[in-house]
Amino acid sequence: MISLKFNFASRAGFVFAAAALAASAAFAGGTHGGGHHEESPIGEPGVAAKVTRTIEVDAADSMRFTPSNVSVKKGETIRFVIKNSGKVPHEFSLGTEKELKEHYEVMKKFPTMEHEEPNKISLKPGKQGEVIWRFTKPGVVNFACLHVGHYEAGMKGQVNVAAN
Numbered sequence: 751m752i753s754l755k756f757n758f759a760s761r762a763g764f765v766f767a768a769a770a771l772a773a774s775a776a777f778a779g780g781t782h783g784g785g786h787h788e789e790s791p792i793g794e795p796g797v798a799a800k801v802t803r804t805i806e807v808d809a810a811d812s813m814r815f816t817p818s819n820v821s822v823k824k825g826e827t828i829r830f831v832i833k834n835s836g837k838v839p840h841e842f843s844l845g846t847e848k849e850l851k852e853h854y855e856v857m858k859k860f861p862t863m864e865h866e867e868p869n870k871i872s873l874k875p876g877k878q879g880e881v882i883w884r885f886t887k888p889g890v891v892n893f894a895c896l897h898v899g900h901y902e903a904g905m906k907g908q909v910n911v912a913a914n
């Protein structure tokens with residue numbers, strides 16, 4: 751699952767940054783979109799006018815994203831067009847692995863919870879939608895469907911962000 755291209759020194763730095771972000775997120779008490787800018791290890795919401803590439807991702811009832819591995823370069827703004835080709839709802843959430851796991855625990859307690867955040871989208875069967883995201887740091891950014899059972903079944907993937 752973990753890209754072999756990724757060296758351990760930068761991974762260690764990434765994990766440290768992720769831990770720092772998780773700590774600040776916990777301190778913020780779970781409020782979202784409060785207006786202040788936080789450095790995030792996964793990047794920042796993208797601006798449509800600055801999109802450099804569109805990547806289509808299929809979300810299927812086989813509990814797989816296709817593709818599940820995506821490569822981008824630091825600084826790129828990607829328009830992810832996610833299509834739910836299945837018969838049950840799916841979602842696409844970008845995050846660190848730690849953030850995704852934490853959110854998944856919350857989803858298990860509140861399964862009908864829906865997200866209105868720039869790094870994720872919930873999709874009803876047959877629907878498609880977009881997440882526009884700018885990758886600002888080299889490393890691995892994870893994505894997953896956090897619906898109960900889906901994440902555990904392997905509905906996840908990685909964006910490998912290359913340094914320029």
Ligand SMILES: [Cu+2]
Pocket residue numbers: 813839840841895896897900905
């Ligand atoms: Cu799903």
